[in-house]
Amino acid sequence: MERIYLDNNATTIVDPMVKQAMEPYWCDKYGNPNSLHSFGTEVHPDLRVAMNRLYQGLGAAEDDDILITSCATESNNAVLKGVYFDLIKNGEKNHIVTTTVEHPCVANTCRFLEQQGVKVTYLPVNQDARVEAEAVRRAITEKTALVSVMWANNETGVVFPVREIAQACRERGVLFHTDAVQAVGKVRVDLRAVPADFLSISAHKFHGPKGVGALFVRRGLKLPPLLHGGEQMSGKRAGTLNVAGIVGMGLAMELANDSLEFEDREVRRLRDKLEDGLARLADVMVVGRRELRVPNTLFISVRGVEGEALLWDLNKYGIAASTGSACASESLEANPIITAIGAGAELSHTGIRLSLSRFTTEAEIDAAIRTFTQAVGRLRAISASY
Amino acid sequence: MPKNELIGGSLWEAYSKKVAARMDNPVNRGELTEADARKLGGRLVVADHGAESCGDAVRLYWVVDDKTSVIKAARFKSFGCGTAIASSDMMADLCVGRTVAEAAKITNIDVERSLRDEPGTPAVPPQKMHCSVMAYDVIKKAVALYQGVDLSSLETETIVCECGRVSLGTIVDAIRLNDLKTVADITHYTKAGGFCKSCIAPGGHEKRQHYLVDILRDTRAAMEKENLHKRMETEDFASMTMVRKLKAVEKVFTEQLRPMLAADGGDVELVDLKEAGGAWEVYIQYRGACMGCPSAGTNTLSAIEAVLRQRLGETIKVVAS
CATH class of the missing domain: 3.90.1150.10 (Aspartate Aminotransferase, domain 1)
Structure with missing residues (x-):
């Protein structure tokens, strides 16, 4: 029986070109990029190409950070918990605004933060299954540290007005995070047009491999690492670099944007x-x-x-x-x-x-x-x- | 199977072959009409349970022989997931050939057991056990309709866990007899809460009247109170903590001393409790008619001391202040 796959918001087939691009890093160029010897250094040019593709694909600037993570769940956790440790725990702010329709990795992290004393506003969607910028604007208070609203909804596919929301946050001096997992490869995700402070993506949603994602952090913002360890990613996200994954995600991003x-x-x-x-x-x-x-x-x-x-x-x-x-x-x-x-x-x-x-x-x-x-x-x- | 739980089970893989077959082809699907009833020489009963807006709805059709009360035919319709359809289909099978009174005894557990491929392997994963409850509920409705009785008269006990049909009484007894301290203990002993998990705490699959967390808390609180009571009655006064000593003395005041003095228009109140050379001095203050009563310093004082000594031990000495 020929099977028909109509569940691409859950995961996607890896583009055969992406699979091919990842091939050298299993048995041939398997060095650890942090090593000083040639096994380590020989993968650096390939990683640079992949990172360039990611920066270009998302419209990030040279001095922005795109941290490689294991998935969007990690990226979203890093933002929410990082903001908690940086701005909320020291008493400066105590409030997060999000929606009732976020993915569980945002919703359940918010629930966890509520147990730590954070106040969270969950905005409902309207008749268009959207959350409008005006609703976000009204929910922001003096104590709001972060607004987290997805770019596109995983269930309905409805695109949220992230540009207006990002601008509203900027006007009020509140950080804005968007989970763009369901947007990349479907609509243009350009951080020059949408002034988001943090943005999460996952490679397997746009014909890249599972187990690799990224977190964009706007220049000048500090975010305590979720994973402490070695000096990878300038100490902002420790853990041996997933070389094949990064290369695959980079190419997948380029192909997605070209498509x-x-x-x-x-x-x-x-x-x-x-x-x-x-x-x-x-x-x-x-x-x-x-x-x-x-x-x-x-x-x-x-x-x-x-x-x-x-x-x-x-x-x-x-x-x-x-x-x-x-x-x-x-x-x-x-x-x-x-x-x-x-x-x-x-x-x-x-x-x-x-x-x-x-x-x-x-x-x-x-x-x-x-x-x-x-x-x-x-x-x-x-x-x-x- | 914690190792398997880490990558998560596939819901559908846990369905028995019988469940899958009846999902694909429910043999008893459809309706029965008045014409069918006449043809079969019986009475038509149509019972509804649930609603699409609640997420589950099932309709059961019976043709019942009015003389023998035997169910001659059964059909169903269902708005529900595949396991709800399969359960309803098996439920209809189980009804046919039974009397209405016998059918009233069919539970969701009978339905689930009949859907097993092998006796020891559940037909559906625990979270899907709930789907078979609909089958039980609709039979009860049909029985009530046929017999012309109120639905509540068919329920003899309060069921807390519908999936496992565990009653409130069973759960409370299990907590008391085995000194259970957690919901996991309750599930281990009674199976309650081990299926769709709705009855564990609010916020689960569906809203429930009773939740295990509340039953556990209330039962434990009641047990604690009884134990405290018992301890106060039996514990040696000298080994009590200061607070418990005070409470024990006060208890004797309210239960015995004050009613005793009130008979003569008098009253007494506890002022202090002090240790003095191995003895316990209970300081009292007379009120009402006792104030200025000539015997307050003699006979009454001795009577009070006697009562306290009898209840709390010989180390008590009463001092009137």
């Missing part, structure tokens, strides 16, 4: 085709206006069909998708995003996320529409509520 026009045209076209195809089913609802979303994501609620049951049927026919449905998660509470956009309660326990990539083909989308439609038909015939 942005394709993403915006072709991936969007296929996503819209999928969306239109599924919207022909009665009683379905797509979350978030198209023009507000990244080009690859579709979150659809299907009346009368529970999310995990639909996922099971799709998987049976080789289609990989994802669900935010309560049945597959810890809580039976309604999905907060669906509730926030004002949809009826009967839609809040359904919902499937389909996320494409530049590797998705038209034939796959056609097959997905057929299979999805059949699965909904079968489950609605069983459904007690449809």
Whole structure:
């Protein structure tokens, strides 16, 4: 059975060119870049190329820091805990502003910081499944140390107005962090246009390898390291450099940015085709206006069909998708995003996320529409509520 | 299996083959109508439980023979995940051929056991046990409808953990008998809280009436109080801490001395407690009719001392101030 991968917001296939670029660093150029001998020094030019690609890709300046981390979870932890140790623990500030729809690595770190006495404001999304800059502006107080708002939402694909939020933070002298994991490779992420102080990315979300991410830190800002140890990354993030990972992430970033026009045209076209195809089913609802979303994501609620049951049927026919449905998660509470956009309660326990990539083909989308439609038909015939 | 837990189990891999087969093809899916009931010569019962807006909904159809109360046919419809569908399907299987009274005894645990491939291996992972509870709930609804009785009359005990059907009484007894101190202990002894985890504390899979954390806290508090009471009754006065000594003396005042004097319009209050050469001097102050009473310094004083000595030991000496 040909499988169809429509879960690219969870992880992506490694671009074969990226895989190839990483190949030399396992058995050939395996030196530790910190070593003085030739095994160590021979990888330095390659690392410089990769770092240049990252700086260029994100629009970072020479004297900004892009710290290599193990994943976006680490990057986000480093920012939130670093700000806590630097600004909050010494009593200067005591407040963080974030949203109710952040990834668990931000949400749960905030919960942890609340236990340490930090006050956290969780802003809900509005009917567009967005958090507007005005809401952030109103939430900032004299005691606010940091605002952390994601660039694009992982579930809905809705892009948040990070530029306006960053400007609002700058006006109020508050640090701004954005988790850009779901934005890189889908929309232009340019730190010259968005004056964020911290930004997190993860390579495996844009066809790079798993286990490597990065944290941008705007010049002049000090952030206590999350990992103490050796002098790697100027002592700002200790740990032997993940050479293959850095090289892979660098190339993946360059390829992702080179593909942005394709993403915006072709991936969007296929996503819209999928969306239109599924919207022909009665009683379905797509979350978030198209023009507000990244080009690859579709979150659809299907009346009368529970999310995990639909996922099971799709998987049976080789289609990989994802669900935010309560049945597959810890809580039976309604999905907060669906509730926030004002949809009826009967839609809040359904919902499937389909996320494409530049590797998705038209034939796959056609097959997905057929299979999805059949699965909904079968489950609605069983459904007690449809 | 902590090693396996580190990379996380795959939810779907933990489903039994029977569960998967019934998710794919639930044989009892569908409806029964009045026409079906007439054809089968029985009465149609249609019971609903849950709602789509709550995340789970199931509808159960029965045709019941009115003379024998035997369920002749059962069908279901379900809004729920695959395991909810599979559980409902098995539940319908279990109903057929049983009388309504027998069906009333089917629990979610029976449903889960019937879905096992092997007797010793659960059919669903613990967090999915909850899906089978719907099957139990809807049978109860159907029984109540058929018998024309109130649903609450079918519930004989308060169930705290629905997945494992563990009652409040069982949990409290386990805490008391085994001196359990943590929720993990409760789960180990009773299995309560070992499935969907909703009943452990607020904020879980669904809201519950009783939570293990509260039951544990309240039961432990009650046990502590009883123990304290017992200790105060049996403990040697000399080995008590100063606070407990005071409390013990005060207890005798409220329980015995003040009621005794109140009979004559008098009263007494405890002023101080001091150690003096191995003895314990209880300083008292008379109130009411006792003040200026001629016997206050003699007979009454001896009576008070006798009571205190009897309750707390011979080292007590009473001093009127």
